[in-house]
Amino acid sequence: MFKLGNITCNKGEKYSGFWKIDDYNIPVTVIYGKNRGKTICISAGIHNCEYTSIQTAIDLANEFNPDNINGTLIILHTVNYSGFFKRVPRIVPEDNKNLNRVFPGEENGTVSEKIAFAFSKYLYPQLDFFIDLHGGDLFEEVMPFIYAPGIGEKEVIDFSHKVASNISLPVRVRSKASTGAYNSAAIQGVPSLLIEIGGNGNIESKNLDRYKSCLKEFLVYLEVIEYTTSSRRVEQKEITQANYLESPCEGYWYPRFKAGDLVKKDDILGEIKDCFGKELCTFRAEFDGIILYQTISLAIPKDDPLVAYGKLER
CATH class of the missing domain: 3.40.630.10 (Zn peptidases)
Known part of the structure; x- marks a missing residue:
């Protein structure tokens, strides 16, 4: 049983x-x-x-x-x-x-x-x-x-x-x-x-x-x-290094890529703007990698996940 x-x-x-x-x-x-x-x-x-x-x-x-x-x-x-x-x-x-x-x-x-x-x-x-x-x-x-x-x-x-x-x-x-x-x-x-x-x-x-x-x-x-x-x-x-970005403020979120896209070091992953379109934060990739997942809603609360990307080993 x-x-x-x-x-x-x-x-x-x-x-x-x-x-x-x-x-x-x-x-x-x-x-x-x-x-x-x-x-x-x-x-x-x-x-x-x-x-x-x-x-x-x-x-x-x-x-x-x-x-x-x-x-x-x-x-x-x-x-x-x-x-x-x-x-x-x-x-x-x-x-x-x-x-x-x-x-x-x-x-x-x-x-x-x-x-x-x-x-x-x-x-x-x-x-x-x-x-x-x-x-x-x-x-x-x-x-x-x-x-x-x-x-x-x-x-x-x-x-x-x-x-x-x-x-x-x-x-x-x-x-x-x-x-x-x-x-x-x-x-x-x-x-x-x-x-x-x-x-x-x-x-x-x-x-x-x-x-x-x-x-x-x-x-x-x-x-x-x-x-x-x-x-x-x-x-x-296998990915052994991944970055998980969270929002430092509430705002309007504009991702630049889609899940599964490859990114290069220093690529802009996305931006947060205020309700008047003024840029508040810009997020760049720290290494070459792949987008694992990301928030796609325009609204982003403070401390919520933005994007996760993993480092692809050479």
């Missing part, structure tokens, strides 16, 4: 319902395969307006069943479930916190901290691998890429990157952060990844298809499913 809080699922069964964390509900599907194998969790909706990742999780939960799964597959459809219906980007509305910034959480903390704590205490210890699905928020565009952890035991980090290299996405970024669901899992000894595909509040079919194809490659590599893909392997480049 697989057990996660109030949820139980017997071998050969498929269960869909809500994981209850105090008064908070997270929609989940558990598929306990008839054959032995690894226990894998696919999580979506930690950021509630990253719709491509959420729809991908729902589609996969409907596609798989105990007959075509080896081991146990846990799919969290929308972790920030209350925020999804509020349509407020990034935060859990009950405490106004970014869930991905409070891991490993607090048992007696706010709602976000309790969710993160439940992941850390009850979910991660049961897993062989954790993969977190993300994408551009309502106001963001991203290029498709993978984050892999950089902090933790060497065996965990190396295996995470090995798995990532077998997914057909062009760029892998080695994270230097200790926060975030996937980084927290790795620190706790669970190999993990984060995938970024889609954005702008859309669920375009091409992005859904690409997301599902990548996840099937991931599940095939871990021998959870058997699947034949006709997609061609992509030569994946």
Whole structure:
């Protein structure tokens, strides 16, 4: 029997319902395969307006069943479930916190901290691998890429990157952060990844298809499913240095490039102006690189992310 809080699922069964964390509900599907194998969790909706990742999780939960799964597959459809219906980007509305910034959480903390704590205490210890699905928020565009952890035991980090290299996405970024669901899992000894595909509040079919194809490659590599893909392997480049720019003031944001564009050192990445068109700030690239993601909304609050770009090694 697989057990996660109030949820139980017997071998050969498929269960869909809500994981209850105090008064908070997270929609989940558990598929306990008839054959032995690894226990894998696919999580979506930690950021509630990253719709491509959420729809991908729902589609996969409907596609798989105990007959075509080896081991146990846990799919969290929308972790920030209350925020999804509020349509407020990034935060859990009950405490106004970014869930991905409070891991490993607090048992007696706010709602976000309790969710993160439940992941850390009850979910991660049961897993062989954790993969977190993300994408551009309502106001963001991203290029498709993978984050892999950089902090933790060497065996965990190396295996995470090995798995990532077998997914057909062009760029892998080695994270230097200790926060975030996937980084927290790795620190706790669970190999993990984060995938970024889609954005702008859309669920375009091409992005859904690409997301599902990548996840099937991931599940095939871990021998959870058997699947034949006709997609061609992509030569994946690793980024070990990335800059994450935030706005020093509120204003009107004018990016110069698009996600996935290559930039040269000293290129202007974008400008912030005031409501009269007066230039307030100009941001230049510190090295040759590639735009990973950026805000595309005209409005930019103080301290919000502007653009992230990574250094491409020669």
